[in-house]
Amino acid sequence: MNAEAALVGGDPSEALRSARYRELRRLVSTELESELHEFINSWKGTLQVDANGPIELSYEGSRIPVVGNPDVVRISRVLLTGELPSGASALRLTWPADSGPMVLKQQGVDAPYTGYLDGGETSPLIPLQGGAGLDARQTLETYFPKGISRVLPHGPEQIIFVLAMLFLSVRARPALIQYLIMVLGVTTAATLGTYQMIGVSEAASAQLLPITIVVVAVWNLFARRLGFLRVFLVFLAALPHGIALSDSLSKVGIPPDRVPPALLGYLSGALLAMLAIMISAYFVTLLLSRGSHRYRGRISILASMMIALIGVYLSLGPYLPI
Structure with a gap:
């Protein structure tokens, strides 16, 4: 214990x-x-x-x-x-x-x-x-809802991170591409972290996650298109989130003979929750913008500014005299 x-x-x-x-x-x-x-x-x-x-x-x-x-x-x-x-x-x-x-x-x-x-x-x-x-299927089914609950409602950094990706342009294709790149980064880092091939201290992780949010959100203020550099940035930013998920999974505990299905179930639940957040925010933005590209752009800029400020607050929060 x-x-x-x-x-x-x-x-x-x-x-x-x-x-x-x-x-x-x-x-x-x-x-x-x-x-x-x-x-x-x-x-x-x-x-x-x-x-x-x-x-x-x-x-x-x-x-x-x-x-x-x-x-x-x-x-x-x-x-x-x-x-x-x-x-x-x-x-x-x-x-x-x-x-x-x-x-x-x-x-x-x-x-x-x-x-x-x-x-x-x-x-x-x-x-x-x-x-x-538990057999492999039962292990996967047991850890799947644990992955969902890790993000909803206990993963504010992951929720804000996917919103920062979405508000690059609030268009379906760039959002989906970024999500898939994020899945690749998170899965890679979480797998390596679970098998103790990489890792960072809890203090470093607490600082890295807000930084990824700020960087991605600030990028939205200066660029609206999805290019190679943006894709590469999302992949790099997803790595600390993958490590954080592997750390949370290790605290939950993994049956030593069921590591792959436990990891798969946990990540599937967490990533599905993140996708649900992105899809929900996408349709809410479309509803607020009433189909207008101009309003959608203004919402993206305002939301990105707010997300960047939240990221700064999360980064400085432990040091603020509150």
Whole structure:
């Protein structure tokens, strides 16, 4: 688990904004363990495991890596044990609300169960002897809606980025070409990131994403045509977004034997959500412009200016005294 995120509220995406989270990242293992010990003894009461009746869990200890690079998440291991009642053949686990997402993986059996739970969700009944493992199709179907929810409503940078691409000219052909180039860039970077071939720190990613928005939006103010340089720019700008999606997928957790379908499902959901945003904005713009190319151009310029300002705000937001 991400122990530091758990100590400040559970959801890693929210914890990143907390000064307390950054402080905990820098604690040595022994200091963090003392805080984690107290937290787990209270928190485990909200972790419900049922196997023909509730199972009482006991905290057996934790293993926390050394600090290393404080900008990189360190994964701590916490051991909780509980005694199964005689005759139990299956169990069901309810993950505590406000504890962020988790991957539940059964081990030591054939065809183990692997699933994904958000805070407050309950797993299906898991046979203790195995056989409940997700196949490739089930994995894809499980991660597809997670990809959608990553963008809608939790991906403002991706939403604004596709709008910046659209408002180059608000025409179907350039928008579609840019979207396809973005898909190529996002897929390439996300695949390399998932297999840990490339990566950037969370702090660098938080700065890169708004920069891509500003650059693409400002381009719209000076050029209206789709050329090679614009296509190349969109591809380069899509790379940080792909890395960000791979980072968010790694926080969700990927079954080690189902990486390709999990990645495919997650990216398909995220990219489909981005396409839906672009299409919706396209038709709204056509409706507002009433078919007039002049009004469409004015809307594009105004929207691009607003998007660029939003990108600047997202970039400077962490440093503003608000």
